[in-house]
Amino acid sequence: MEKVCVLGAGSTKYGKLPDSIADITTQASVSAIESAGIDPKEVKASYISNVFGVADKQVHLGPVLMSRLGIPDKPSLTIESACGSGSVSFREAYANVAAGFYDCLLVTGTEKVTHTGTEWTTTYFAYCSDFFYEGQAGASFPGLFASMARAYLTEFDATEEDFARVAVKNHDNGVLNPKAHMQKKITVDDVMNSPVVASPLKLYDCCPFSDGASSVILCSEKFAKEHGGDYVQVTGSGRGGSPAALQGREHLTTIPSTKIAAEAAYNMAGITAKDVDFAEVHDCFTIAEVVDTEDLGFFEKGKGVEAVREGRTKLNSDISINPSGGLKSKGHPIGATGVGQVVEVFDQLTGNAGERTVKDAKIGLTHNFGATGASCAVHVFQSV
């Protein structure tokens, strides 16, 4: 297998964006191409992740993007895996470079939904559930994670304030990220006093609906060395699956796909959870970050809340979790999120993360899942 590297990365700001999905997809791609210092004609193909292109009247995004980049003859592919689309797309691109099919690929994630409003975005997102059993019975995504949260509160020594601390921590990080959707500090009281969306989750336990696009250039080590710019190496890649509906899972407070994907990625990279300096994890809701940090092996099951309470997941503490601000503060344009996590890791490991830099970081991890973790991909990156 070829060694695979990230040679460039870029994102639009995340938030409510006025431009079309075609426009933001292109903007992010151009910033990644410029970050890599390559000519677009060196890109051999693109992998695009998107879920609700139909909501902005544009599916089949690939040829539109490639035409705008002046490379309409190059192939493209759009991949959908709900909120995990970005990492799955990244993984497919990774596999193609590793196999030697391509030496340079453009991987772009994109989403544009905020113009549809809260009711319809909530409705579209519910289509990512096992609809026959969940969405059809009125389950929203906050509702499904709220069901996990109640199970966690019932099973372990945890409080709603503990979940609130995750939001506070991620907003503290997001304030330092100029691309973040929610750049404001909040308090535990702010979270506790925000309106209930699906009990026990309140508005500030939930990530926002965001528009945004993120893009990276993925290439062989040989290509990276020839181009001379800063790059990071992808040393581990793993995917996993879980029963689509929560009801089918052995434990309601564990996401099996995370454990499967993490084990595969750690094994490939030859590391354990203890070696990870920082992680961008899928904190679509505060409860999710707690569960993720346990399933990824950073903390024992049931102890994730204690780590948050003790500040062990803050920036430059035991392990920096979501230095970018995470989905909660940076925002969650669902097709872009998994690629945006790679952008953060690239910025961190190449010394471009500014005030939110994780000091002396050598190994970063991305963890991104679809729906309630029915699909998941984990990647490990190392500085070179």
Add this chain to the structure above:
Amino acid sequence: MSVEEQLIEIAKQGKLLTHKCTNCGYLHLSTAYYCLKCGSKGFEDVLLEGTGSVATYTIITVAPAGFEKYTPYAFVVLNLDNSNLRISGFMEGIATPADLPVGTRAKITGFDERGIIIEKQ
């Protein structure tokens, strides 16, 4: 009838259609086509009473389209009696967590535009 239609028709009678593997005996919801444990394809129908205890739930106040008029309502995951299975569904008339402690006895009572309907017993 499709597997979903069969499950719906039985749910309307307040029961749950399940599939028992004829090879290893493992019980599944009736939308399973292959056994989770042994991979075999043969199933026999088993009707459950649809009773159980609440494993977890949420009370939804911000609803997807079509459900606004029912808020607040609960989305419930039920541990089914005498089985390894859970089923989820819609429960109306739940306003606060005090209305539905985890472990509350409940039962499937029907199926309509709100999916599988579950009521407290």
